Amino acid sequence: MAGRKALKVYLDLLSQPCRAVLIFLKINKLPHAVEYVALRKGEQRSPEFTKLNPMQKVPVMDDNGFVLTESDAILKYLATTYNVPDHWYPKHPERRARVDEYTAWHHMNTRLHAAKVFIFEVLLPRVTGQPTDAGKVDKALAELEGTLDKLENMFLKRQAFLCGDDISLADLLAICELMQPLGGGRDILKDRPKLLTWKSRVQSALSDSFDDAHSVLYRLRDKAKL
Known part of the structure; x- marks a missing residue:
């Protein structure tokens, strides 16, 4: 889509829900960029990330300016917004x-x-x-x-x-x-x-x-x- 930014997700792969989001994006071949947030280093508490998600948790999705937290919500959003198999x-x-x-x-x-x-x-x-x-x-x-x-x-x-x-x-x-x-x-x-x-x-x-x-x-x- 012209002018549309790539979907971006903020993840730490030691986090179970983050892995679920990444797998979903990959298996459905949805174009995306990953920004890794190292929880063990406290990167989720940085001012930049806190502005994005005041709860200081991952995963976070930014779809062309629409920011969403919580893996359940993110996965259901992706499944209903993008062209993925109905199952x-x-x-x-x-x-x-x-x-x-x-x-x-x-x-x-x-x-x-x-x-x-x-x-x-x-x-x-x-x-x-x-x-x-x-x-x-x-x-x-x-x-x-x-x-x-x-x-x-x-x-x-x-x-x-x-x-x-x-x-x-x-x-x-x-x-x-x-x-x-x-x-x-x-x-x-x-x-x-x-x-x-x-x-x-x-x-x-x-x-x-x-x-x-x-x-x-x-x-x-x-x-x-x-």
């Missing part, structure tokens, strides 16, 4: 409602519980220099089990993907969260064959964009193994 965020009211149902549940379940494992096992020990609190990790893992049960027994009960027979924004957001504990060398799906099969389907659908977005996390995993 990501279906126009059919009931199928779209299923995606909305999952994304409403996601924040206080998949996201919260998988992130807690990573925070207690990897992030806090690195930031504080203190050893990992095994009790907190065990509690976080126990809470996560309930969420994994729901993913298997409710969302994947009779279908290949979380919200139907094809991949959607729900699967993209979920897989990026469930990968996060891998940063500490922990595969939370290894004893969950149903979820592992789903993960394989998701990875296959996302092609190279999946591994590209997770390369930073893989490096962290490899350090944890050492």
Whole structure:
């Protein structure tokens, strides 16, 4: 479109929702520019970034002057504004409602519980220099089990993907969260064959964009193994 600036996203690829946004842009071949914001260096607190997002969080999208925060909102905006396959965020009211149902549940379940494992096992020990609190990790893992049960027994009960027979924004957001504990060398799906099969389907659908977005996390995993 003449005179239109390229879509720009502000990301840190150690952030699960940032990876989801980047994968979506890449798999759908949407022209974009990436501005990396290193959370570990506190770059999100800079005056320039704070002006862009007063909440000092990533991801942030700037689409020709339209600035949007929150990965859920960004992904749904991209899916409805740009020419992408309908399965990501279906126009059919009931199928779209299923995606909305999952994304409403996601924040206080998949996201919260998988992130807690990573925070207690990897992030806090690195930031504080203190050893990992095994009790907190065990509690976080126990809470996560309930969420994994729901993913298997409710969302994947009779279908290949979380919200139907094809991949959607729900699967993209979920897989990026469930990968996060891998940063500490922990595969939370290894004893969950149903979820592992789903993960394989998701990875296959996302092609190279999946591994590209997770390369930073893989490096962290490899350090944890050492």
